[in-house]
Amino acid sequence: QITLKESGPTLVKPTQTLTLTCTFSGFSLSTSGVGVGWIRQPPGKALEWLAIIYWDDDKRCSPSLKSSLTITKDTSKNQVVLTMTNMDPVDTATYYCAHLSSGWSFDYWGQGTLVTVSS
């Protein structure tokens, strides 16, 4: 059974750095073909893909946010960490991590964590 759970601060100030951790179980990020992605959703708006890390440590980020995003993995801890610098109120959103299937769909999702950016 695959499960994922996001953790991190619920409130950050503008210009601060956000660090979110995705802790998962039921699969290994060292298994060929596996990936974990981050997706966010501002209140009342659509889903937006942010970044993904694959089993071989290949990493991809959304071009619109590439300069502010870093994604890393700790295979031994079953964790993926997303860092976003220079946070702005427009970054207020629910942040989800999700398991990427071999067919490139996100088949398992965490419950999401709401991050508010405000002074």
Added chain:
Amino acid sequence: QSVLTQPPSVSGAPGQRVTISCTGSSSNTGAGYDVHWYQQLPGTAPKLLIYGNSNRPSGVPDRFSGSKSGTSASLAITGLQAEDEADYYCQSYDSSLSGYVFGTGTKVTVL
């Protein structure tokens, strides 16, 4: 930002059939990449509804079906039920981004 375009809303009476379109471009759906669909009930995380254009994960009712042709894909819900009232998103891979893209989202209302 969304690069797959969906209608903002669709509605139908219980028992009716509704369809949601998802239009991409030559770097994503038109390049042959599969389209996947998600259902998001209010206040919950998205749930995979259709994968690989037309396949249903275990537990998804056969009232939901998907198809793809060229740069466009569609999700159909037949025998619409009150519990189907939710937001629906399509998703694919984009070669120009080397990443994943979601649709603009469609709210389904059961009249």
